[in-house]
Amino acid sequence: MASPDRSTRGVDLWFRSTVCLRRVDGAWRVAHEHTSTPVHMDGDFSAALDLRP
Structure with a gap:
């Protein structure tokens, strides 16, 4: 069960x-x-999870 903070x-x-x-x-x-x-196109191609509109 997830903790209340996470849910x-x-x-x-x-x-x-x-x-x-x-x-x-x-x-x-x-x-x-x-x-x-x-993905970040800086060479490591990691997922870009920090994007904002």
């Missing part, structure tokens, strides 16, 4: 989501799904 704290996170659909027998189905976070 009430907000989290900011930027991420991308791509969903590719395919029509099968007249119904749309999810054929592929991909999510990712932006």
Whole structure:
């Protein structure tokens, strides 16, 4: 069980989501799904978790 401090704290996170659909027998189905976070382009390519709007 999460501690009360962690469960009430907000989290900011930027991420991308791509969903590719395919029509099968007249119904749309999810054929592929991909999510990712932006990365720092300074050479280490670590996740850019500190972005702000």
